[in-house]
Amino acid sequence: MxxxxxxxxxxxxxxxxxxxxxxxxxxxxxxxxxxxxxxxxxxxxxxxxxxxxxxxxxxxxxxxxxxxxxxxxxxxxxxxxxxxxxxxxxxxxxxxxxxxxxxxxxxxxxxxxxxxxxxxxxxxxxxxxxxxxxxxxxxxxxxxxxxxxxxxxxxxxxxxxxxxxxxxxxxxLPSLKGELTILRSSLIPDDIFLHGFTTRTGGISYIPTLSSCNLFSSSKRRDPQVVVKENLRRLANAAGFNPETFHRVKVDHANAVCIMGKTEPDSYDGIVTNQKGVTIAAPGADCIPVLFADPVRKACGAAHSGWKGTLLGVSMATVNAMVSEYGCNVKDILVVLGPSVGPCCYKLPHESAKEFHRIDPKCVRLFDSPSPYIDIRRATRVLLESGGILPENIQDDSVTDQNQNITFCTACHPEKFYSHFRDGTNFGTQIGFISIKD
Missing domain, CATH: 3.40.50 (Rossmann fold)
Structure with missing residues (x-):
């Protein structure tokens, strides 16, 4: 009709x-x-x-x-x-x-x-x-x-x-919801790497749950690719990277990793490069955008880590790709966990919660309830540390910085971030991005 x-x-x-x-x-x-x-x-x-x-x-x-x-x-x-x-x-x-x-x-x-x-x-x-x-x-x-x-x-x-x-x-068109804002980590050296995590302000997306700097388009949402491309152009202009050499992971909620310069998989949740001037990125709208930087070997990576990807070890898969492809030492790799849904808000069915409980019982709160609260960030940290990443080389502000510099709960901050958990199916997406400076 x-x-x-x-x-x-x-x-x-x-x-x-x-x-x-x-x-x-x-x-x-x-x-x-x-x-x-x-x-x-x-x-x-x-x-x-x-x-x-x-x-x-x-x-x-x-x-x-x-x-x-x-x-x-x-x-x-x-x-x-x-x-x-x-x-x-x-x-x-x-x-x-x-x-x-x-x-x-x-x-x-x-x-x-x-x-x-x-x-x-x-x-x-x-x-x-x-x-x-x-x-x-x-x-x-x-x-x-x-x-x-x-x-x-x-x-x-x-x-x-x-x-x-x-x-x-x-x-x-004018920017909506204020100026474009980029969150940056002090852990990643800015003389070698350009990086950041986006917030929801400063783009042109006007649909309330997508407003305003939505950076992902899909057939199920009302924001077309041309609008996302314009938001990306504005981000690139503000951050200082070339949008024509920008590569975002093709999300599959699994643990495949793309090596830039090699055959691109059909889908992957991790991406690594040692090419200068190439910007790689991972989305997140509750899932964790994770950034990786090795200032010694001058290599970097990005991963999209939702609850499924976390359980499948996508972050360590990204680390392992940097080690095997670029000769990185695991002890030199710096890891930053971006804005993502916190254990204050995120629930999963009991069967899935059991998997997180096996990683570390502290990843689960109210374990005996039908839908326990889950800490996917803690699970990510535990898996990274067990893989050889030094604890001091992991930034998770919900643990290390009570002022919340980067690792905010997306569901708790509707003015700053998108959240699938909070906003439903027509949700917007922010990203974490990183590149090696020329």
């Missing part, structure tokens, strides 16, 4: 622009007659040719809208200078209402273009259907019809132009 209708009047021929009131009236009339639900939300995209004309254009549309009482408060006319700006504005309004099933009514010549915009600005959460907006023989009216033409692939140069338009628009 269609939840929203988008009418694309952005590129009407010049001879129709002057009659936009009548055109809109006839189009809305058709929607009212044909709609599968009594009153879908309707969004109209119009070109904003000159700022001075905007108010008069808006006023000229009002008579066309007054006749449609069922669409009152459900109809929104969006003027913008570019298709990217108009469509992104409409996306925000769809997301405010949690709408996902959208019918786009548009001129046939715009259909292949619109498909590219939609593919870039939306994710698989949304479902689209298209209908043709055809000019009637009298050239004064528009008609809605079933699509007549097959999809065509746009020439590469046209796609590149659309991508550039989208990127320029996103770069122009």
């Amino acid at each position: 269609v939840e929203a209708v988008l009418i694309d009047l952005f590129s009407l021929p010049a001879n129709l622009q002057s009659n936009i009131q009548g055109l809109l009236h006839s189009t809305l009339e058709t929607i009212e007659k044909c709609s599968s639900i009594p009153a879908p939300f309707v969004y109209v995209m119009c070109s904003q040719r000159q700022e001075s004309k905007r108010n008069s254009e808006q006023e000229s549309l009002l008579p066309a809208l007054r006749d449609f009482q069922s669409l009152k408060k459900r109809l929104d006319v969006v003027h913008a200078l570019t298709t990217a700006a108009a469509l992104y504005t409409i996306k925000q309004r769809l997301d405010e209402k949690d709408l996902s099933i959208i019918k786009i009514i548009l001129p046939t010549i715009r259909k292949d273009l619109m498909k590219v915009y939609v593919d870039h600005l939306f994710t698989a959460v949304y479902q689209f259907e298209f209908e043709d907006l055809q000019v009637a023989s009298d050239c004064k009216n528009l008609q809605i019809a079933e699509p007549q033409s097959e999809w065509q692939t746009l020439p590469t140069q046209d796609v590149v132009l659309i991508q550039s338009e989208i990127q320029m628009y996103l770069e122009s």
Whole structure:
């Protein structure tokens, strides 16, 4: 069932622009007659040719809208200078209402273009259907019809132009929720390594649970890859790394490790490198982003350690990769545990809790309850120390620094961090990143 209708009047021929009131009236009339639900939300995209004309254009549309009482408060006319700006504005309004099933009514010549915009600005959460907006023989009216033409692939140069338009628009947007903030460890020497852990501020993601510096896009969330890419560009600019040589782990909640420069596995939760200027990163939204640095051999690593990865030993697997690939001495490797869900908040079913109890009984609180509290950080520290990492070379602020410099509980600090545990399925993601300076 269609939840929203988008009418694309952005590129009407010049001879129709002057009659936009009548055109809109006839189009809305058709929607009212044909709609599968009594009153879908309707969004109209119009070109904003000159700022001075905007108010008069808006006023000229009002008579066309007054006749449609069922669409009152459900109809929104969006003027913008570019298709990217108009469509992104409409996306925000769809997301405010949690709408996902959208019918786009548009001129046939715009259909292949619109498909590219939609593919870039939306994710698989949304479902689209298209209908043709055809000019009637009298050239004064528009008609809605079933699509007549097959999809065509746009020439590469046209796609590149659309991508550039989208990127320029996103770069122009203001940062949300304050300045971009990076947390840094004093354990990792900053004359050799560039590193940090992100917080949720300073990006452009606007959906509340993803706002604002979300750094991961998936088919199950409403933040598209282009927005995440813009957030990453802003982070790279603030931190001083090149976003074009940035590599994030491909999370599998297991213990595979990618060696930069060798064949990349399909999925992996650890990554290591000794290449200068290459930034590697691990995400976390309760799971621990763990950073590794060897200032002697000048090598580094990053790991994503959730409860499954912790039990499977992903942190020591990352250490072992640095030892075997780069000749690191385990006693030289520094390890920093980033923001992650603390034992104050995190629970697991009793069966899983048993596995943590075997690592160290102190990793589990209220062991006899159906869902005991779990300390995945402690389990990580115990496993690292048993693998030869020196205790003084592990930074876990929940133990070593009561001022909480880095290892905050993500669930306890909604203003600073994302949390899957706290926010549910449409959660945002922060990262830990590290690189070797040139």
